[in-house]
Structure formats: structure tokens, C-alpha cells
Amino acid sequence: MNLFKLTWKNLWSRPLATLLSLILIMLGVGLITFVLQVKRDFEGHMGKNIKGIDMVVGAKGSPLQLILSAVFHIDAPTGNIKLIEAEKLKKNRLVKYAIPLSYGDSYNGYRIVGTDTAFSKLYNARLKTGVLRKETFEVNLGAGVATDLNLKIGDEFSGSHGLVAGGATHDDQNYRVTGIFEASNTVLDQLILTNLESVWDAHNHGAQEAHEDIENDPDHQLADLEITALLVKFRSPMGVIQLPRWVNTQTNMQAAVPSYELKRLTNLMGFGIDTINGVAVIIMIVAGISVFISLLNSLKERQPELALMRSYGASRKQLAATVLLEGLLTSLLGFAGGIALSKTGFFVTVSFFPQSLSLPSSALSLSLSDAYLLLVVVTISFLSALIPVIKSLNINISKTLATS
Amino acid sequence: MIQTTGLSYAYDAQAEFRFPDIHLADAENLVILGESGIGKTTLLHLLAGLLVAKTGKVLINNTDITQLGARELDHFRGNNMGFVFQKPYFVKSLSLIDNLLLLQYLAGRKSDQTKIKQVLDRLGIKDKERKKTYQLSQGEQQRASIAMAIINDPKIILADEPTSSLDDKNCLNVTTLLKSQASATGANLVVITHDQRLKTQFENQLQL
Numbered sequence: 001m002n003l004f005k006l007t008w009k010n011l012w013s014r015p016l017a018t019l020l021s022l023i024l025i026m027l028g029v030g031l032i033t034f035v036l037q038v039k040r041d042f043e044g045h046m047g048k049n050i051k052g053i054d055m056v057v058g059a060k061g062s063p064l065q066l067i068l069s070a071v072f073h074i075d076a077p078t079g080n081i082k083l084i085e086a087e088k089l090k091k092n093r094l095v096k097y098a099i100p101l102s103y104g105d106s107y108n109g110y111r112i113v114g115t116d117t118a119f120s121k122l123y124n125a126r127l128k129t130g131v132l133r134k135e136t137f138e139v140n141l142g143a144g145v146a147t148d149l150n151l152k153i154g155d156e157f158s159g160s161h162g163l164v165a166g167g168a169t170h171d172d173q174n175y176r177v178t179g180i181f182e183a184s185n186t187v188l189d190q191l192i193l194t195n196l197e198s199v200w201d202a203h204n205h206g207a208q209e210a211h212e213d214i215e216n217d218p219d220h221q222l223a224d225l226e227i228t229a230l231l232v233k234f235r236s237p238m239g240v241i242q243l244p245r246w247v248n249t250q251t252n253m254q255a256a257v258p259s260y261e262l263k264r265l266t267n268l269m270g271f272g273i274d275t276i277n278g279v280a281v282i283i284m285i286v287a288g289i290s291v292f293i294s295l296l297n298s299l300k301e302r303q304p305e306l307a308l309m310r311s312y313g314a315s316r317k318q319l320a321a322t323v324l325l326e327g328l329l330t331s332l333l334g335f336a337g338g339i340a341l342s343k344t345g346f347f348v349t350v351s352f353f354p355q356s357l358s359l360p361s362s363a364l365s366l367s368l369s370d371a372y373l374l375l376v377v378v379t380i381s382f383l384s385a386l387i388p389v390i391k392s393l394n395i396n397i398s399k400t401l402a403t404s
Numbered sequence: 405m406i407q408t409t410g411l412s413y414a415y416d417a418q419a420e421f422r423f424p425d426i427h428l429a430d431a432e433n434l435v436i437l438g439e440s441g442i443g444k445t446t447l448l449h450l451l452a453g454l455l456v457a458k459t460g461k462v463l464i465n466n467t468d469i470t471q472l473g474a475r476e477l478d479h480f481r482g483n484n485m486g487f488v489f490q491k492p493y494f495v496k497s498l499s500l501i502d503n504l505l506l507l508q509y510l511a512g513r514k515s516d517q518t519k520i521k522q523v524l525d526r527l528g529i530k531d532k533e534r535k536k537t538y539q540l541s542q543g544e545q546q547r548a549s550i551a552m553a554i555i556n557d558p559k560i561i562l563a564d565e566p567t568s569s570l571d572d573k574n575c576l577n578v579t580t581l582l583k584s585q586a587s588a589t590g591a592n593l594v595v596i597t598h599d600q601r602l603k604t605q606f607e608n609q610l611q612l
Contacts, residue, residue: 001505001515006498013497308493311454312552313482313510315475398454401489401564402445 003318007325010298017294018330024287025334029373030341031280035273036369037346043266046072049187050258052122054240057081057089057247058229063256064265070101070229071258073111073187076163077103080226081253089230089247094239099231102199105159110145112159112175112192114199114227120181122231123188129153130179136201139175139194143183151177159202173202200225284380287334291327292384299323299388306392307400320389327385328378335377339370405430406451406560406592411460413446420458423447424610433583433593435602438612444596447612448562451594452485453477465559482511486553486591488582490565492545494537500524500548501533504555511556523551526588527581546570546578554585561586563595567602579605 011018050071058066059079068075083100090098099122102114113119117132120140130153133140141151151157156174175194183189234240240257247255299306306319406428414420421443428434438444449455451462453469462469464484472480494503504520524530527547532540540548546566553561563582567575579595579602586593595602603609 001502001509005502006495006506009497009502302496304493305495308487308495309506309510310478311452311481311485311487312507312556313478313512315478318510398445398449401454401493402449 003322003325007322007329010302010322011326011329014294014298014301017290017297021287021290021294021330022334022337024283024290025331025377026337026341028280028284028287029335029338029377030345031276031283032342032373033339033370034342034345035276035280036367037342038349039266039269039273040367040369042269045185046262046266048185049123050262052233053231053258054234055232055244055247056229056256056258057086057232057253058256060252060254063254064261066229066254066256067258067261069103070231071187073113073191077228078254080228081230083225083227085251085253086227086230089232089243089251089253092243094235094243096233096235098233100196100227101229101231102196102227103163104199105161105202106163107157107159107175107192108149110142110149110190110192111163112139112194112199114194114196116196119231120188120193123184123186125181125184125186125188127179128182130177133178133194136195136197137173137175138178139192139198140179140181141177142181142189142191142193144189145192146177146180151180153177153180196227284376287331288380288384291330291381292387294330295323295327295385295388296391298326299391303395303400306395307397310395310397311401316393319392319395323388323392324382324385327381327388331377331381335374339366405463405465406594407461407463408451409461409463411447411450411462412458413443413450413455414458421446423450423460423612426610428592428594428608431587431590431592432608433586433606434595434608434610435606436594436596436610436612437598437600437603438596439598442612444598444612445564448564448594448596451560452487452562453481479512482507483513483556484559486556486558486561488549488553488561488563488566490568492537492549494545494548494552496536496538498536499534500529500537500540500551503537503548504551507552507555513556520551520555523555526585527551543574546574547581550578550581550585554589554591557589558591560592560594563593563597565597565599566595567599568597572601575599575601576605 053071056066056070058070058077059081061078065075066078069077086098086100089095097118099115099118101119103111104114105112127140128143130140145151155177158169158174160169175192175198181188232243234243244255244257247253309319310316406426408423408426410425411423412421423443426434436444436447446455450457453462453472457470460470467480469477469480494500495506498506501517501520504523505515505517508515521530521533524533527550529540529544529547529551532544532548537545537548561582566582567578570578582593582595583605595606
């Protein structure tokens with residue numbers, strides 16, 4: 001027998017009051033960690049995906065839509081731009097590299113992106129099996145696509161028109177898998193990569209000839225080729241000052257800066273996050289009050305017991321310790337429960353997310369903010385225990401034993 | 405051994421109690437009789453060190469407990485005194501055996517289940533050790549509280565109105581039990597009561 005065991009038994013001798021406090025702390029802690037986790041993972045995920053992309057150029061429209069479609073591959077593209085104009089931009093001395101993207105088809109809801117090999121380097125993606133695509137209609141699969149659709153090297157499939165599942169299929173042209181990337185925890189995992197030519201060919205049935213004609217009559221045919229977007233990396237910070245403005249004013253294309261658009265997006269989300277956090281803080285305060293009332297009631301009920309313990313040798317400090325321990329145990333249990341709740345909630349939520357968002361499952365690890373939260377919870381439990389502890393120190397044993 | 409000299413206590417200026425000196429040799433018993441409000445419980449709490457005397461000394465086995473510091477006094481009480489109250493007190497959330505283990509812990513002793521079982525056996529409630537104390541019958545609770553009082557082999561057992569709510573038969577049972585347990589552990593038994601039935605059962609009497 002020791003004070004810890006005694007406190008534990010005391011805690012569960014009043015299960016309802018204890019449970020109420022526990023549930024409140026769990027809810028508060030769970031809500032806060034859940035929101036922080038989602039925010040952190042969202043920002044981390046977004047940040048990882050915009051690495052190496054300083055500017056996105058595409059057709060005129062909403063800049064956020066351009067970013068969402070060309071960087072995160074979740075929204076519809078704003079339209080197409082002329083390859084020739086994009087090539088012109090590529091030659092600008094402020095541009096370090098520029099990666100063209102071209103959309104058109106999808107397979108079972110996964111987008112088939114026409115691009116060059118620089119695109120996968122952007123995400124440091126290595127091939128797990130197979131080789132990089134060379135010929136038209138050869139494709140490389142993101143890890144998530146390969147797993148989900150159970151595709152292997154050499155498998156063939158026909159793409160369907162449009163970016164959502166269920167479009168008309170191009171039965172005449174089959175894509176063939178030549179390589180599968182390792183998982184990179186980026187959007188790449190959810191994409192099917194092919195050459196630009198594949199996209200052009202799939203959508204222009206005279207393309208095979210047209211493609212050959214480019215060499216013969218580049219000025220004429222090249223002028224007709226289109227891409228959806230261009231991902232640009234600048235050579236120096238000067239680029240971000242000059243190029244977006246130049247594109248937006250001097251060409252009929254649109255330039256959007258991912259980091260700026262993302263900041264706008266998180267600011268929009270920020271209001272929702274603040275609201276949820278506000279609710280969580282209120283719950284935590286109510287939890288603190290609940291612990292306080294519970295401790296006070298328990299103390300009142302147990303006063304004769306405490307007097308009994310005092311007469312059998314317990315010191316004032318020991319009694320105060322049992323009260324403090326009771327508050328501390330409740331909040332620590334609540335904290336652990338809350339963390340468990342938020343982690344479970346997080347995994348359930350992630351499983352409902354559209355796959356293209358591919359949130360990383362780093363959620364199992366505890367972060368610094370969890371430690372801060374623990375500190376807050378412990379502080380709350382100390383504050384709620386303060387008055388009960390002082391009361392326990394001042395119990396008049398003689399009077400208690402004589403009157404009750 | 406208990407010896408008090410010149411004990412007095414004052415709740416306030418009007419209510420001051422002066423108590424006659426008590427002298428008990430080892431293993432001697434005493435019943436202190438008196439009407440309500442005459443300061444019986446006050447005297448008992450002075451003997452236990454639960455109240456601080458205004459004047460006088462309380463020597464228990466040659467230790468003057470009025471000179472002990474707070475922590476020493478707690479420790480002394482835990483190791484040398486047993487209590488029987490009018491209404492049995494237990495820690496509600498604990499089973500009977502856990503209550504006794506708690507008292508061993510509070511006295512700073514090693515937990516000794518064998519001893520607890522012996523004591524419970526002696527009192528005829530060994531089969532109740534896993535029960536919560538509120539699940540025991542009144543008679544069992546009375547015995548359990550005696551087990552609490554003697555578990556740490558006290559030098560002195562202080563009983564406050566142990567029989568006032570009992571009928572004649574149970575009154576006799578409890579006093580017999582208390583006396584036998586006190587003599588088994590070699591302790592002084594001091595009973596305070598207004599219950600005149602106890603007069604015939606103790607050789608040493610003190611009328612307040």
C-alpha cells in the first residue's frame with residue numbers, strides 16, 4: 001500500500017465524477033492536438049510539394065486554382081498555354097529551370113501528366129523498379145497509384161478523357177508501364193507520368209504526323225502545340241520580383257507564386273483553426289473547474305478518512321499529496337486519452353481524405369506542441385488542486401473526529 | 405505506561421478544562437466516565453496528541469508527547485497508538501485488508517499480510533478481508549475497527565464511546581474484546597464514555 005495506490009482507488013471509488021473530468025480533459029486535449037496535427041501536416045505536406053517551384057505559369061484564371069491544379073493536382077486546370085510562349089519564358093536569364101506539364105487524361109481517377117524527366121527530380125523520386133519512360137505512351141507510376149491499382153511493369157491500360165474517372169476511354173491508345181517510383185510522400189505518389197508527346201498524341205489523332213512535321217516545319221506546327229502549365233524555379237530572388245509581374249502584364253498567360261497563394265489559403269483556414277482552438281480552450285477551462293469541484297467534493301466526503309489517516313500517523317504533507325496526486329492523475333490520464341483520441345481521429349480522417357492529398361502518416365510521433373500541452377494540462381491540474389490542497393492542510397483532526 | 409501532570413486545555417477564555425492527573429502502569433486499563441460536554445473527548449485527544457495542551461505534560465512510555473514536533477508526533481502516534489471511535493472509520497475506497505495495509509504504510513512499517521491475517525483471524529473476520537468496509541455488518545465493522553486499532557502493536561489504545569450505540573450484549577462483547585486485544589498486545593486501554601454499564605467492567609475508573 002502506498003499513497004499512489006490509495007489515490008488510484010479513491011479516484012475510481014467515485015467513477016462518475018472522475019469520468020466527467022477525464023472526458024472533458026480528453027476532449028480539450030484531443031481537439032487541440034488534432035487541429036495542430038492537421039495544420040502541421042497540411043503545412044508540411046504543402047511545403048514539401050512546393051519545394052523547388054518558385055512560380056507557376058498557366059492560362060489566365062484564378063491563381064489559387066492554378067496552384068491547386070498544377071502543383072497539388074487537385075483542382076481543374078485553368079486552361080492551356082502555347083508551348084511556344086512557355087519556351088520563350090524558359091529562355092529568360094532569371095529562370096534556372098522550367099518544367100512543362102500537360103494534362104488531358106486520367107486512369108481510374110489518377111491523373112496522367114505529360115512532362116519531362118526533370119519533374120520527378122523535383123521530388124527527389126527514385127525508381128523502385130523498371131526504367132524511366134522513353135517512348136510515347138510509356139508511363140511511370142507514383143507509388144500510391146501502383147499500389148492502389150495493382151499495376152506492374154509491362155501492364156497496359158487505356159486512359160480516359162478528362163481528369164475524373166468515367167470519361168470516354170481512348171481505346172486505340174494504350175499506355176504501358178515501364179517504371180514505378182518509390183514512395184516520396186508527395187503528390188508524385190498519386191500521379192502517372194508520361195511524355196508530353198503522349199498527351200499531344202492522345203488528343204490529336206493526326207499528332208503522329210504533326211510530331212514528325214515539327215522537325216520539318218517547326219514554325220508552323222510548334223505554334224499549335226499547347227501545354228497546361230509551366231513550373232519555374234528562379235536563379236535568384238530577383239526573379240520573384242520581376243518575372244510574375246512581367247508574365248501577368250506582358251503575356252496572355254498567368255503567373256502565380258505558390259508560397260504566396262498557400263499563405264493566403266492557410267490564412268483562410270486560420271480562422272477555422274482559431275475557432276476550434278477557442279472551443280478547445282473553453283473545454284479545458286471547464287475541465288479544470290470539473291477537476292476542482294471533484295477534488296473539493298472528494299475532500300469533503302473523505303474528511304473523516306483523512307482525520308483517521310492523520311491519527312494513524314499520516315502527516316499533513318501526505319494528505320495534501322494524495323489530493324494533489326488525485327488531480328494530477330486525472331489530468332495525466334485525460335491527457336493520454338486525449339492524445340490517443342486525436343491520433344485515432346487523425347487516422348480515421350486521413351482515410352477519408354481524397355488520395356491526391358496523400359497526407360503523411362507522421363502522426364504517431366509526439367511533437368513539441370504536445371509537450372507544451374502537457375505542461376498546460378499539468379498547470380491546470382495544479383491550479384484546480386490548489387484550494388483543495390490548502391483545505392486538506394488545514395483539516396482540524398480533533399474536531400472532525402469529535403463531530404462526525 | 406501513561407502519565408499526565410497538570411493537563412489543561414482551553415477552546416476559548418470561557419471554556420477551559422482542567423484534568424486530574426492520570427497514572428497507568430504498563431498494560432493497565434482505565435475507564436474515564438463523565439457526562440457529555442465535560443471534556444472527555446478533549447482529554448482523549450490530548451492523550452493522543454491530536455490537541456495541544458495549554459499546560460501540562462503527557463508522558464507515554466517516557467516520551468513527553470507535548471514536546472514532540474509535528475512530524476515526530478505524527479510518527480509517534482502512528483507507531484504507538486490505536487483508536488476505537490464511537491462510529492467505526494475506514495477508508496471507504498479500500499478493502500478491509502487494504503485499510504490495514506495502509507495503516508502499516510502510514511506508520512512507516514513494511515506491509516505484513518501474515519500479521520494482518522492473524523489479527524483478523526483473532527477477531528473472527530478473516531474471511532472478510534477482501535470486502536469493502538461498508539459491506540460489513542455493524543458487528544463486523546466494530547471488530548474491523550478494533551483490528552485497525554491493534555494492527556501496529558500500539559502501546560496505548562484510546563477508545564471514544566466504543567459502546568454507546570450498542571445493546572447490553574454487544575456492549576459486553578466489545579469491552580471484552582478490547583480488553584483481551586489490549587492485553588494480547590500489552591497495551592494500555594483507555595476508554596472514555598458516559599456509558600455507566602462500563603463501570604463494572606474496569607478496575608480503574610476516573611470520574612470527570
